[in-house]
Amino acid sequence: MAYSRTEHYDEQATSSLMKSYHEVLAALGEDPDREGLLKTPERVAKAMQYLTQGYHLDANAIINSAKFHEDVSEMIIVKDIELFSMCEHHMLPFFGKAHIAYIPNGWITGLSKIARVVDVFSRRLQVQERLTTQILGAIKESLNPLGVAVVIEAKHLCMMMRGVQKQNSVTTTSAFDGEFLKNATRSEFLKLISAKLD
Structure with a gap:
């Protein structure tokens, strides 16, 4: 056959x-x-x-499809989420990892849904700065957590293949809301995403 x-x-x-x-x-x-x-x-x-299938996906619907009431208020982190997107300026790829945390306020969502939210917004013509804030906004709107943090590290082929042609540059963007605006909470998050577990 x-x-x-x-x-x-x-x-x-x-x-x-x-x-x-x-x-x-x-x-x-x-x-x-x-x-x-x-x-x-x-x-x-x-x-x-x-x-670019992300234009047809709804991040809030994805989160709400696995939304559970849970009486916890500890930081939840999903780090090293691989992402691939397309720069809207040159339509060349950029790729890297997203690190996302939130502090529940009565509701949690399935861990895979956090990764899917990254796909929703990265599978569009993007700039990394907007991608970062869109991910934060969707989690904030759907879960109403005490705080949300998003850090993205990515390499951009529009910088590597053309223009300045810098092969090893990494662009880091971040967005914080709620409890993560406090230095202690933000520092804890940044320390945890930098840590390597044995």
């Missing part, structure tokens, strides 16, 4: 994107009809829909 993979994409969007990428290849001086490029417009059209 021949191998087949089933994926679902918006047919109208795929068709429109394919036409555009066919024109892009020609504008770059390539022959879009040569063997190696024949299916490239379709592949890129589908890839771009996958990489």
